[in-house]
Amino acid sequence: MIEFINVTKHYPGRRHVLRELNLQLGKGEMALLTGPSGAGKSTLLKLLTRLEAVSHGTLRVAGVDLATLRRRHIPAYRRRVGVVFQDHKLLMDRTVYANVALTLQVAGMSARQLDHRVRAALDKVGLGEHWREFPETLSGGEQQRVGIARAIVHTPEILLADEPTGNLDPELSSEILDMFRDFYRHGTTVLVATHDQGQVDRMGVRTLHLAHGQLQEKA
C-alpha cells in the first residue's frame, strides 16, 4: 500500500532530511513512526500527503506514484487518504458537523448524501451528541476526535497521523491511539508519527524509528 524505494528528501541549501529511505507498509497494516524531534517524521508524512515532493527515489501509495503525480491529480489522491494533525486544524467558526462534512463536500457530495456518513463518523469517535457545537467549546481530546472523524468520514484507504496525541494527557492519548488501532483492525492502513515511547510500548504494533534520515525497524 505504501512503498518508499530509495527516497531522498532535501531542501535547497540544507542537509538531507531523508536519505535513501526504504519502507514497505502493506494493505491493512499499522505502524508507529518514532524518532526525535527534527528527525524527519513530519517530512515523511508530508511526502505521503503530497504537501512535499520527493527529491529522488520512488514513492508509491495505493498504486499512485507520488514522485511523478501531476499537480492537478493531487486533490483526487488526497481524497483517498485521511490525515490527522497534532494541532487538529479545525475551523473554529464552523460547527463540529460542518468540520467533518467538509471532507465529503470537497468530494462533491450533497448535503443529503453526506448526512448519515457524518453522523456515523461522529458516533464512531463518541461525539454524536456534540454535532451542533463549535470546536472551541470542546476539550483538546474532543477536538482531536473531531479531527479524526474528519479524517475517516470518507473511509480512506490510508490513515496518516502526525503526533495526534502531542497535546493530550496519557489517558486521552491511549484512547486516541486505540481508536487508530480499531481502524487498522477494520482494514485501513495506518501510519502514526509519535514520540510518546510509553504509548509505543503499550500498542504492540510495528514500530519504525527514524533517525539521521534513515529508518530502522524496531522489534
Add this chain to the structure above:
Amino acid sequence: MSLHIRLQALGNARDTLLRQPIATALTIIALAVVFALPVGLFTALSNLQQLLASWHNQAQISLYLHDDASPQAVAQLRRQLQQSPGVVAVRFVDKNRALADFQRYAGMTAAIQTLGENPLPASLIVELNPLAQSPSSLEAQVQQWSHEPIVRSAQSDLKWVARLQAIVALGTRAVYILAILLALGAVLVMGNTIRLHIEQRRDEIEISSLVGATKSFIRRPFLYQGLIQGILAGFLAWLIVAIAFAILQGPVNHLASLYGTSFPLHALTVGEGFLLVLISAALGWLGSLVAVGRHLNNTVS
C-alpha cells in the same frame, strides 16, 4: 459539475458576506459610486446629444436656384435632398416669398421697390441634424449639392456645427477615459476585498486543500462573492443615477422654461439599467478572478 456544488459555493459566498455586513455594505457602496459616476455622465451626455439633435432648425443650408429652374427639376432635387443622410426637412422658398421675407426682416422696402423687378432667387432651405455627420462629410455634401445644375450657389455656416461636434466628441472621450479608469478602480477594489477575504480564510483554504479540494472548489466561493457584490453594486448604482436625475429634473425644468421650452431628462432605461448590472457583475467577477489567481497559489499547497 453538479448544481449542488455550485449552490453550496453560492451559499458559502453568501454566508461569508453576511458574516461581515458592514464591510460588505461598504464595498458595495464604494463600487456603486464608482459605477454611478461614469454611468451618470454617459446618461447626461446622451441627454445633451438629444437636446442638440433637436436644434436642427439652427443648422440649415440655403441652396439658391437659377431663375430658369423648372418646377419639376426643383421637385426632383427636393426629393433627392430629403433622402440624404442627416436631413430633417427641406423647405422651398419661391422668389416672391424670399422678397416678402427680405422686406419684413431687413426693412428695406423702399430700396427694393426702386429695383423694379425682384432680384432675389428662389431657394431650397435644408434643415440638418447637426450631429448626424462629421463636419467634413457635411462640407462634401454641401459641395455636391452646390454643383447641381439648377443650383446657383449654396450658403452655409458649418463652423458652429464643427465646434459643437468637437465639444461633444471631447465630452464623450473624457467620459470614456473616466469610465475605463473607474472600471479599473472597481476591479482593484474588488480584488483587494477578495485578497483580504483570502487572508481571513487562509485556514479554511489550507484545510480544504489538505482534504482534497480542487483549486476550482476553493476558488468558486470567492468568485461568487465578487459576482454577488458586483450585482448588488450595479443595482445600487442604477438607483443612485435614477435619484440624481430625479433631483436634477426640477432645476432643468426651470432652466428650460426660461428659454420657453421644456426638456425632460431621460435616466437609464430598463435595458440600460440591466446592462449596467451585467457590466458591474462582470467587473466584480473579474476583480475576484484577478485576486484569486494572484493570491490563492500562495495559499493552496
